[in-house]
Amino acid sequence: MAAQTLPSRSSSGTTRKIGRIVIYALLVILSLVFLIPVYMVLVTSFKSLGEVNLATMWQLPSSLDFSSFGEALNELSPNFANSLVLVVPATVISAVIGSLNGYVLAKWRFPGANIIFPLMLFGMFIPYQAILIPLVQFLSQIKIIFNPANGQWTSLYGSIWGLILVHVVYGIPITTLIFRNYYAEVPNEMIEAGAIDGAGFWRLYWDVVLPISLPGFVVVIIWQFTQIWNEFLFAVTLIVNPASQPITVALQNISGSQIVAWNVQMAGAFLAALPTLLVYILLGRYFIRGLLAGSIKG
Amino acid sequence: MTERFSRDRIIGILVLLPSIILVGIFVYGFIVTTIYISMTDSNTVQQLSGTQPNFIGFQNYTTLFTATVDAGRFRTDLVNNVFFTILFIIACLVIGIGLAILLDQKIKGESLFRTIFLFPMALSFVVTGVVWRWLFNPTSGLNALPTAVGLPAFQFDWFISQDQWLKFNWQSLPTIIAIILLGVVIFFALYFWSHKRSQLAAFVTGIAILLLASLALDIPSRFNGLRNPEAKGFNLALLAVVVAAAWQMSGYTMAMYLAGLRGISDDLREAARVDGATEFGVYRYVVFPLLQPITLSAIIILGHISLKIFDLVFVMGGGNNIQIDMPGINMFFTTYRGGQTAIGAAIAVIMLLMVAVVIVPYLWSSLRSEVQH
Numbered sequence: 256m257a258a259q260t261l262p263s264r265s266s267s268g269t270t271r272k273i274g275r276i277v278i279y280a281l282l283v284i285l286s287l288v289f290l291i292p293v294y295m296v297l298v299t300s301f302k303s304l305g306e307v308n309l310a311t312m313w314q315l316p317s318s319l320d321f322s323s324f325g326e327a328l329n330e331l332s333p334n335f336a337n338s339l340v341l342v343v344p345a346t347v348i349s350a351v352i353g354s355l356n357g358y359v360l361a362k363w364r365f366p367g368a369n370i371i372f373p374l375m376l377f378g379m380f381i382p383y384q385a386i387l388i389p390l391v392q393f394l395s396q397i398k399i400i401f402n403p404a405n406g407q408w409t410s411l412y413g414s415i416w417g418l419i420l421v422h423v424v425y426g427i428p429i430t431t432l433i434f435r436n437y438y439a440e441v442p443n444e445m446i447e448a449g450a451i452d453g454a455g456f457w458r459l460y461w462d463v464v465l466p467i468s469l470p471g472f473v474v475v476i477i478w479q480f481t482q483i484w485n486e487f488l489f490a491v492t493l494i495v496n497p498a499s500q501p502i503t504v505a506l507q508n509i510s511g512s513q514i515v516a517w518n519v520q521m522a523g524a525f526l527a528a529l530p531t532l533l534v535y536i537l538l539g540r541y542f543i544r545g546l547l548a549g550s551i552k553g
Numbered sequence: 554m555t556e557r558f559s560r561d562r563i564i565g566i567l568v569l570l571p572s573i574i575l576v577g578i579f580v581y582g583f584i585v586t587t588i589y590i591s592m593t594d595s596n597t598v599q600q601l602s603g604t605q606p607n608f609i610g611f612q613n614y615t616t617l618f619t620a621t622v623d624a625g626r627f628r629t630d631l632v633n634n635v636f637f638t639i640l641f642i643i644a645c646l647v648i649g650i651g652l653a654i655l656l657d658q659k660i661k662g663e664s665l666f667r668t669i670f671l672f673p674m675a676l677s678f679v680v681t682g683v684v685w686r687w688l689f690n691p692t693s694g695l696n697a698l699p700t701a702v703g704l705p706a707f708q709f710d711w712f713i714s715q716d717q718w719l720k721f722n723w724q725s726l727p728t729i730i731a732i733i734l735l736g737v738v739i740f741f742a743l744y745f746w747s748h749k750r751s752q753l754a755a756f757v758t759g760i761a762i763l764l765l766a767s768l769a770l771d772i773p774s775r776f777n778g779l780r781n782p783e784a785k786g787f788n789l790a791l792l793a794v795v796v797a798a799a800w801q802m803s804g805y806t807m808a809m810y811l812a813g814l815r816g817i818s819d820d821l822r823e824a825a826r827v828d829g830a831t832e833f834g835v836y837r838y839v840v841f842p843l844l845q846p847i848t849l850s851a852i853i854i855l856g857h858i859s860l861k862i863f864d865l866v867f868v869m870g871g872g873n874n875i876q877i878d879m880p881g882i883n884m885f886f887t888t889y890r891g892g893q894t895a896i897g898a899a900i901a902v903i904m905l906l907m908v909a910v911v912i913v914p915y916l917w918s919s920l921r922s923e924v925q926h
Contacts, residue, residue, distance in 0.1 A: 281655055285670070309693035312694065355568050363565035369920075371569075373920050378576050380908060381905060381908060384885070384900070385904060386579065386580065386584060387884075388898055487678065503864075507867065510686065520687070521683075527679070531675045531676065535671075542675065
């Protein structure tokens with residue numbers, strides 16, 4: 256490639272070198288700017304309470320102090336557990352539904368699918384405020400949770416089960432979209448060959464489609480995991496009892512109060528960010544694919 | 554054979570049916586209910602006492618746009634949201650394409666840089682808000698950074714700043730919009746004229762003359778329903794939200810542009826270079842035109858995010874900071890803290906309309922082009 260540079264530009268060797276240096280310098284500077292908040296979280300959360308003050312905000316901690324993490328864990332670990340209880344089933348159910356829907360829409364086109372699919376997709380762009388009031392009313396009417404302590408039935412409103420339902424339902428558009436686009440790449444000949452062998456809808460799904468679905472599942476699971484873990488509006492509206500709230504709401508609660516020190520808040524932010532950050536660092540390639548699925552079709 | 558195929562197709566529809574019903578109820582059914590609630594006087598007191606709400610038509614909407622209670626908080630939200638959306642989109646596009654071009658220069662360690670620029674996307678807006686609140690501390694935080702290299706500290710109160718630029722009176726908003734429209738129309742008239750599309754140019758010029766005439770007759774000001782002057786403007790505090798939001802989202806535009814750049818073949822660029830184009834010229838005449846559809850997608854995706862923005866502002870302002878207040882926050886507090894369900898519903902409907910204006914044409918065109926393929 257480099258050999259193809261025009262010979263007429265004799266000085267291009269040095270200009271090129273300077274250009275490269277400028278590009279790398281810019282990238283390093285921009286990286287440092289992007290990492291400022293990370294630096295701040297780390298230096299603040301490793302400081303002791305006495306060391307956290309505005310004057311020395313930017314300085315490194317004089318010694319590594321883990322007490323803020325202890326306190327943040329103390330405050331947030333029940334909510335961290337709530338988030339796990341919420342995210343795992345909601346993500347798994349979403350992925351299964353999305354896979355089946357995507358299979359139908361990609362391989363069993365039926366009349367009207369061209370209308371139903373965009374109507375479904377619109378659901379992932381709406382501001383959820385526009386459905387929030389009826390949603391709360393609806394969930395509080397569904398009394399299906401039995402409380403053995405007092406022998407009474409309580410509603411889905413205020414329960415983590417209600418929140419799981421909500422995330423599964425509003426996850427249908429994006430999971431269906433990702434799987435539909437994924438299965439669209441699967442050659443129809445594969446399905447037809449299976450059909451000639453006498454396989455029906457379910458057999459084809461089980462024997463032909465599912466075995467090659469792993470990348471699609473990884474993208475959808477990462478996407479839903481991140482979205483649901485990070486979500487705030489449904490969580491703060493639907494779960495009133497602080498003990499049942501997911502981690503984002505609990506983090507906002509401790510950050511809003513004047514009582515909790517900054518080092519604990521930063522340690523809390525670190526804890527709340529950790530699971531999605533780990534997923535991103537370990538499986539970044541699939542994360543980006545999910546990210547682009549929402550914007551670029553096919 | 555075909556018989557069995559059609560049986561399988563019916564199974565397919567049955568598999569999809571629960572999702573269709575769920576989306577039908579939870580999206581469309583609930584939207585219709587919200588619209589209905591927004592046309593009643595429903596509130597928490599009524600709900601607790603079990604009285605039925607009364608139908609009052611569009612009164613809640615009139616209240617939002619003309620009532621003088623709470624200093625026109627909703628109108629401030631709209632102004633804030635428009636300024637925030639514009640700045641947020643510009644910031645993300647500029648940073649995104651800049652990073653993408655830098656990373657497209659066959660960089661060593663590209664994946665490390667990409668990881669750094671994109672990792673904020675994996676975070677919750679709540680985490681971003683908590684961390685940036687600490688960074689925006691007026692007496693220290695970002696303001697103190699220049700002192701590290703011996704410069705004077707930066708003076709800006711960030712999200713608690715009370716400064717305002719571009720002040721205007723809400724009553725003159727219809728006139729302002731008409732003037733902006735006039736500018737846009739004149740631009741298009743000149744554009745069509747210079748591209749020798751005289752019919753379109755004549756049509757657009759006609760609109761321009763109509764707009765000009767209506768301005769001369771002071772017609773737009775009749776659309777104002779507000780009795781007393783109400784000062785609005787660009788709250789500088791919004792810059793704090795823009796910085797935090799752009800930090801989180803510009804990696805996303807970078808990823809979109811990078812995917813686009815990778816789709817442009819090296820041969821095409823090399824051909825331009827052989828034709829004597831400078832490196833800048835290659836971007837100006839070959840790369841940027843090919844990236845235009847991506848820019849449009851990015852504007853729509855970022856725009857609908859900023860119209861809905863909630864968590865980040867909630868954490869930074871907690872609903873008590875009118876300088877950075879947004880429609881989404883106002884809806885939440887009006888409904889669940891103020892107990893005015895119907896007014897909250899009206900705000901939600903207006904938010905939905907704003908998002909639909911952006912999203913519906915986008916969905917329409919992208920799915921139509923898919924069918925054509």
